[in-house]
Amino acid sequence: MLQIRDLVKVYPGPVAALQGVSLDVSKGMFGLLGPNGAGKTTLMRIVAGLLEPTSGTVAFNGEDIVADPRRIRRQLGYLPQDFGFYPHLSGEAMLRYLLVLKGVQAPQGLKKLAAELLERVNLSYAAKRKVKGYSGGMKQRLGIAQALAGDPRLIIVDEPTAGLDPEERIRFYRLLAELAEDRTVLLSTHIVEDISVLCPRVAIMYGGHFVADTTPGEAREQLTGTIYQGAVAKEDLSGIERRYRITQAILIEGRNQVRIHLPLRDAADDGVPDGFEAVDPTLEDAYLLLAQANGSGANAGAPETGS
């Protein structure tokens, strides 16, 4: 169980990256959503024991990470957002070196283990190649391999699928899901769809706060019957924008494909615009509405959250 209490982080400036966040995360996959600068990476670095918070506590299975970051390291699998490797080492040598440092053991020995891990992330073909020749996706997969290695009880992955093609992304999520069965996985990503599929729970951060702590199903359910979709001519879009809260507007073949949020009572009062039909809400709708609400400084219209 990961327990975060009243966590505050103020960078010199001052910039308040975290403004007193609290969260309990139990076993399983936990998604973290939020726009750039919301504080996700700061939170993850603090949980990984790499950054000291200004105040607050973080405990994993009862052990205080802030007081002694060493305690988390032996239980941690960590994939940061931005990372590199020793360029002169081959992928296999680099991974083996990190396995040694992490204290990973396996019956087949580290050399074989490294090879098998590389196979899991589909990097066997480049195992002997120097890391400096790896593409961004290959480096990402090498990073994933080291993060999943060993027997980590807490896995923190920050934007793990950046640079991965769809096939690799799915492969990675399958591995992650396997691990999440009996341990805690903290997944930060911008890809709402991934959270929706993978994470039974998700927290949405905005401006250093948690603005929602829910499940994807709950979030969608809150919006049932309030999302409408229709096509609008370019010149009519401003009129829609004035009257409704738009969650999505994409220009396709000269017309805007628009999704609007229309609370039930408003739908009865103002009516649904012509050509719009009720559609199933998505987690993305919920996320975007929350973002809008926080961006405008109001929570009006935001779905209620459950925990």
Added chain:
Amino acid sequence: MNGFTRWWEVTRRELLTGLRRPAYWLLFAILLLMAWGWSEGAVTIASGDSTVGGEQSWVTSVFAQSMIQCIVVMGIGAWFLAIAAGLVVIRDLELQVTEVFHSTRLTPREYVWGKFAGAVGVFLVIWILYLCMGAVFNHILAAGEDARHIGPFALGNYLYPTVLFGLPQILLFAGVPFFLGTWTRRPIIVFFFPVTVLLVTLGFLTLWSPDWLSPGANRALMIVDPSGYRWLNETFLKVDRGVEFYNTAVLRPDAGFLLSRVAYGLIGLLAVSGAAVSYAGRLRRGASESRLFRRRRPAEAAGHAVATSADATLRDLEMATEPLGFWKAAREIGREEVRELVRRPGMYLFVPLILYQSIFATLVAIGPFNSRLLLTSGAVAVRQLNTLTLLICFLLLFYTVESLHKERSRRLAEIFHATPIGTGSILLGKTIGNSVVAGLILSVGVVASWGVILYQQLFEGSPVRFDIVPFVATWGGVLVPTFIFWTALVTTLFAFFRNRYAVYAIGFALIVYTVYRMDIDDSFGWALNWMAWDAVQWSDLGAFSLNGRELLLNRILYLSMVPPLVLLAVKWFGRFDFDATRLVHRLRPKPLLIGALRLLPFALPAIVLALVLHFGGEAGRQGEAAEEAGKDYWRENVRTWTDFEMPSVSNVDMAIDLEPAERSASVEGEYTFHNHRDYAYDQIPITAGQWDPIEWTLNGEEHEPDDRSNLFVFTPEVPLGPGDSLTIGFSYELEFPRGMSKRASGAGQFILDAGVVLTAFSPTFAPIPGYDAGIGVDGDNSSEPQDYADDFYEGETEPLFGWGGEPFTARTRITLPEEYTANGVGQKVSDEVADGRRTVVWETDHPVALFNVVAGRYAVKEGDGTAIYYHPEHDYNIEEMSAALDAARKYFSEWFHPFPWDLLKISEFAAFATYAQGFPTNITFSEGIGFLAKSDPRSHVAFMVVAHEAAHQWWGNLLTPGQGPGGNILSEGMAHYSTMLLHEQVYGDRYRIEFGKRLEQQYGDQRFVDSERPMVKIDGSRAGDGTVTYDKGGWVPWMLQQEMGRENILAGLQAFIAKYNPDPDFPVIQDMLAVLRDFAPDTTAFDAFAEQWFFDVVVPEYRFSDVTKVREGGEWVVRGTVENVGTGRMRVQVGATSGERWSDEGDDGSRTVVNDDYRDARTEVELGAGESAEFVIRAGFEPERVLIDPDVLVLQLNREFAVFEFEE
């Protein structure tokens, strides 16, 4: 926005970023300190008059500023420039900002030139600030004594050297590393460039100038030297041109030098241009690595490989986690560090470079009288200590910082630091890795040193064998703790600052400052001397015997600082980013105090050791207490007793019980004073050492003299009347050297396990009659040299050294452990061993003026009335030295005065000081003199030093010179003259000529034109007096011999010694001339010679012009003009020669043999200053050259230019 605007934006940004870096401001602080030092007159051109009110060379002259600027830019600027400019592109690449830059309209060329201009711009800003502050220090703030070195303000004097010497270097030292950094993207290569150039330039190019170097090669080296110092030195500074010239002349570069400066600037700019090309090319290729270092990669599988086990799970792998233990983790980290180091080129560049530097410095080592040294293992090991310390510390600074920064620069830090491995393991592992470099250098260094000694054996016939023990003792015991401490300190600094530039700057400053303090003002005591700089005075007679205790404590001190440093490093190391707010809270006094208290147990040993070393040093012989005691002595007695004329000591009876291992002795003795004057003495003062308590007797009765801060004044009940005698007895115990030393230094006298050297020059073991004017005098209270009247020598003159009065008899009873041999003055009358103690009694068989005691574990080589006592392993030159001593005793007795004592002996002592002293019958030689000189049949170094020191038996003892100007020339100059005579006698003309040329060269190089005074005025108080005393002092009697004739001068010298031995009036040069004049065949010529060489300063310098040769009939006729461009009037021969004069064949080259095919024909001219004369030489052979003074009979300057070679 046009290209220029974009370039300027890059430049401006780099400039502003650079100016915010602490490293540059540290550079400014260093330069500021230097500017202040210059304004205080710390460095000026060695010219001018050192007396009060004399004209001084200005530090503000264009010559002085050029000298300073070319060295400062090279010595300090090069490092900063190279690091700053060389890393600028690497840093951007690490930050991955370049691709973003070039997605704009910024071109690679604009970017590269902008970065370069910015980096150079920062340095120029700092440099201009330094010049401004230097001008302020010099022209506004300097006052009083310091202002003597300051001339009128001239902006050009500051800017012109910057343009001529500074700018080309700045462009070179910024441009080339910039190119290397951009091209290779490896910081180590950037680092390599300035270090290589610095070592080669400062260690070789600027100063290496042996006598035999041809002008062409010298010229080439001037051009090659990027600093320009060699050109400046060889062209203007080496031969003193006088203060007027340096202060006012215009510095005009010749065309060749000017072209070289332009070339260096262009090389720098071309390098930047190359960097732009390289950078642009790489951008086009999209390569992340240099082509140079890219290796072939295995062929990739076509397209994306497909996973072979898409359904495999992680669970199948059965992974578990068990964090590594501390040592295993450190080993893994260390192994990876080593793997990387082995792959990097740095090690292969630095190791040979450092070895070259340290071995080269060892090979060119010279000892006294410019003698080459025979290198024993200990000497080889110790002579490399400073060089290895300096260079490896630089190397460790770089490797440690780069290693600690490695994970950050490669963006692996977050993954790496999230592993469960301990911070201590990380730091230790990295240290182990980097230690491999130091270990490798030391290991290869040992092998190379073995090679040096083997080379000596194989090619120079050296008998010295390699011994590993000194290397283990000094490199292992001294260097290794330095490196451990330094690595820990650098690691801690990096952990604290988390900024490699800051650590580079601080580390560099710390090294430079330490070396500066140790080398320039020797002010770091044992507690601060972390580098153990100059800390080992090696002696084969007893290593570490002198300062071993202090050195051991010093080493333990710095090792004991490692644990607290490591704790701090582990605490601060940047795997965890501290929160600024919490950090501020932690910096409150209370948390700081708590932190300090927690650290205290770890820091306590270091604190205690530092205090022991500091206060132990202060309480010891170099400490404030000793200094204050000396000052008290001076303060209380200087007015009363300075000019007190003592009665003679007629007999000395001493019993010395020595405990060398304890550094102690107990002394009992009695002096008999005899009043040889015509008035009575109420009081008799005696100076004692700091021996407490001293028991005194007067005429055998206990007595308590008046204690005036260790000047004990005896007041006999009845004044000591003319012709009367009294005895003063004493007994005391002493430790010598007393207590701990304050800083690493040698010792001229000592009682040590390595041996014993004690003299009666000063109150080290025996009381000194009268007041000792040397005690308690330093820079604060030293007085200006005494101004002597022209006729000061009339009447009775006091002796230059010794106790004065009449010579005395002496009996010295020495008791010490039986394995030691003890030597005193006179002859040995008994030598007995009982209960493991040896008692030796020495008695003078002829009166002496001084006495000494020397002891050691000796072997002995006996000669004809001579003996040499030496360390059993130092028998390398013993035959040559013994032959020299025999020859000296024989011929000097014939030429000057019969040797009146039974035995003439030399005793070797440990090289804690490098000198030789010719006490009557008992000469002491430091092991570095003669015993370890690299003597061969051609250089005769051992012969030369023995001859010189043996000559002091006559010129110093039998003839003790008087105190006053010119006095010392009768000792040192006459000893050199005697050596020339002995060279000629034993080895013939060739080696006398070689010796004469060597003295002449030294005189030309070391004289100070403006302040040189006539020989009769030389009192040792001015710079340049040394070479006049020794070198000119040896040459002038030699020329006088040509003037008077050999037999006449020797007869005159015999009469001179006979007259003044013994005599209460001690002679000076004028007294010698007065005697010699009676033996001169032509007194007019004698007077003229004496007038110009003894009473005036002259030195001829000859040049040829219009030299031709034609065949006329059966002979060759050489015509030409020779001019004396120097001063003085001398008859001098002009020779036309063919073939090489000297042959190395026969007599193993040790005797003069003239080649059969050598021919010469001569004529003679007499030229005064500025005069020229045409000459004609008729020869029966075709001359190959014309030269002045073929037999080296006339002292002159620049003899090598007074040769004309005919073209083939």
